[in-house]
Amino acid sequence: MIQIPRGTQDILPKDTYKWQYIEQRLHKIAQNYNYKEIRTPVFESTELFVRGVGGSTDIVNKEMYTFKDKGDRSMTLKPEGTAPVVRSYIENKMQHDVNQPVKVYYQAPMFRYERRQKGRYRQFVQFGIEAIGVEDPLIDVEVLSMLMHIYQSFGLKNLKLYINSIGDQNSRAAYNQALVDHFRPSIHEFCSDCQVRIDTNPMRILDCKKDRDHPLVQNAPVIYDYLNDESKAYFEEVKQNLDALGIPYEVDYNLVRGLDYYTHTAFELMSDAEGFGAITTLCGGGRYNGLLELLDGPSETGIGFALSIERLLLALEAEGLELPEPEGIDLYICTLDESASTAAGRLVHKLRTEGISCDMDYKHRKLKAQMKDADRKGASHTIVIGETELDSNEAELKNMTTGESKKISLGDVEEIRTIIEEK
């Protein structure tokens, strides 16, 4: 038997309503904030991610699905959504669009070759937004408020928003150097992971679970002190505006993002809820001021976030929240013999084209089994057709909730519609 590839999943018919519900909600909220959908290809030139995401990141180093196409071009299934959107912005010269800033959202599968765990997939669906063309604390706050709005609209409670400012490339470099200087002399006292981190990602030492009580961690330099005055002022203004909107957050000076392009405002939304295992991040994002130029674009800046629908569903499950199930069909037609089936087939076709959702039995089951089937399919009404009904062209239209029946004429679609719509 051929199995589904590791880290991927089938979303089965019994569950798709959840996805459809979430997708609709997301489209609607995006519209509220006046973001328009953008659709970019599933794969892009590998170079886009190498340059855009950063050659030193895990994503680029070991997680990309990269392949050569038949023209010997290196292509990569997109591992994240921002670089493609920025590529499209640049290519389509959106800095000249009449609508500024350019506010877009996307929802698409992303691919990362990682070891699977709960909430971590090799193919997962990200919903994300990008606001490009404006650098103002207010747009940062708009992005954050939309993010919170989304999660709260589903009734989620155990949410924690962490924010930080990681400054520009210069202040980050200076800060990293300060950390290396701080830890290097005593690095042998730290765990083996941290001894590697000091060379790869010094900031990670700060939230190491093993060494969190080490005195050098406690009194380590704080990134805020390495920000220039403008960055500090920007960050303060973001915080003030979040306060004004009553959006709760926590400043986490150790918050870093795994992609090189982030600058200034960085944030992450975590879930407190039980049942997440090692996965706690629901959504991440931040400002990317150098990215457009890095990709040969105009000197515009942007900010955005991305969330995974899979993890949103996990969060809902962890908090015991359920999404509304779709309604069943309007009508199920039971048949008693061959000629009734033939007639039912024609009636069902006619009703469907008139906008009434209906179904019938195709397995020649007994009446009792058909009624059960109607029940399972959530039919609000049923009709039984047999010899009597075929002769008189009349039938009982039964309301499955009340159990009451009304006599109707089989050819009269409007009569049937009226009764069905009474509910």
Next chain:
RNA sequence: GCGGUUGUGGUGAAGUGGUUAACACACCGGAUUGUGGUUCCGGCAUGCGUGGGUUCGAGCCCCAUCAGCCGCCCCA
């Protein structure tokens, strides 16, 4: 990529070398002939992730492989 753990019908699960693989739910059929959600009765895995091996004999032992889960790493 590393470490640990699990894998039995549609689902949850018993079963740790020896005849016909428990049980529950679901499903299908029946309980005097054309009406659902209750009850009762009956049926339902030649097969125990996959491929090898050990043995007179394996779901139970060994090896490999695939997949899930947990932890690390990292992230959405």
